[in-house]
Amino acid sequence: MGKMIIWETKMDVALARAKAENKHILLDFFNPG
Amino acid sequence: MDAVTYPNDSVVEFIQKHMIPLRVAFDAKPLSIDFNVKWTPTLITLDADGKEHQRTVGFLPPEELIPSLMLGIAKSYFNRERFIEALSTLDKLLTDYPKSDSAPEAIYLRGVCRYKNTHDAKPLKEAYEQLQTKYPSSEWTKRAYPYRLL
Numbered sequence: 616m617g618k619m620i621i622w623e624t625k626m627d628v629a630l631a632r633a634k635a636e637n638k639h640i641l642l643d644f645f646n647p648g
Numbered sequence: 649m650d651a652v653t654y655p656n657d658s659v660v661e662f663i664q665k666h667m668i669p670l671r672v673a674f675d676a677k678p679l680s681i682d683f684n685v686k687w688t689p690t691l692i693t694l695d696a697d698g699k700e701h702q703r704t705v706g707f708l709p710p711e712e713l714i715p716s717l718m719l720g721i722a723k724s725y726f727n728r729e730r731f732i733e734a735l736s737t738l739d740k741l742l743t744d745y746p747k748s749d750s751a752p753e754a755i756y757l758r759g760v761c762r763y764k765n766t767h768d769a770k771p772l773k774e775a776y777e778q779l780q781t782k783y784p785s786s787e788w789t790k791r792a793y794p795y796r797l798l
Contacts, residue, residue: 618660622671626679626698629670633696638719640694641667644674644685645649 649689649707656710667717693720701727715745719754726757731765752786755779761791773798 623629633640663669674688692703702720718741727736738758759775778790
């Protein structure tokens with residue numbers, strides 16, 4: 616099995632990680648079907 | 649995106665290295681309201697304060713997603729007047745993905761960054777000349793058209 620993206624699902628968690636890791640956020644609005 | 653782009657090794661590697669991936673349903677409130685989402689996929693680049701700097705709507709293959717994300721990151725730096733970091737990101741985009749749909753806008757933005765960083769108008773004219781040579785039919789060539797006179 617290849618590598619895969621591990622998605623965050625909460626904005627507050629993503630923002631905290633972005634600040635701590637000095638990164639930008641990719642916010643994907645998707646259709647779960 | 650799930651079938652083609654997100655499983656791609658280069659995409660996984662880029663996102664792991666440069667971004668925090670956050671995924672929410674298109675109708676999840678309040679985010680879908682806050683970001684005025686009307687269609688999927690909607691991909692938005694945010695800075696660490698949650699401010700939007702770029703969005704795309706619709707499918708992107710791997711060879712377009714990565715430069716699109718790089719452009720979003722560069723815009724984030726540009727909007728915060730961090731021109732050196734913006735230029736570094738744009739140079740990387742143009743080196744690695746010169747044939748991508750993001751490349752013409754990257755050339756335009758690089759010219760503007762260099763101008764803002766130096767207050768020398770020459771980079772704007774150079775951007776137009778490069779766009780005219782490499783992407784004569786691009787909308788960004790049209791937007792840079794006045795710079796030919798500098």
